[in-house]
Amino acid sequence: GQVLINLNTDKVKFDIGKIDFEGGKNLPVRDGDIEFDKYIKDFKKGFRDFYLIFEELNKTEEFKMLLKANLYGLKTRVLFRDTNSYASV
Structure with missing residues (x-):
């Protein structure tokens, strides 16, 4: 990232x-x-297992209807930057 150097001098710069x-x-x-x-291997395995289950569920009409019924009209927020970028604003 960008840091301030030579602080408190006439040569201060980023x-x-x-x-x-x-x-x-x-x-x-x-x-x-x-x-x-x-636990990195366990974390990756858990993520992969969940993703595969979710991928299969997402193919069913019942699951799609369940999502629509529970998520329709839900207010969301969109992040355009990663968390660290927001910290530097």
Whole structure:
């Protein structure tokens, strides 16, 4: 990202550099921090399994009707940028 360098001098400018963010509170914990790297394969498998089930369900008319009945008129919001981009606005 772009960082400010030479702050408080007459040579202040923006340059490409590393930006450090404070850690969020969105990581799992259980009796202390969890090393989530150990669970990447499980996460991918769970996502893949769910996606395949959803893909099959989506082929049925019953499921499409259920979605329309429950989601019709639902207010949504559209994000045009990723979360980090919004943080820098």
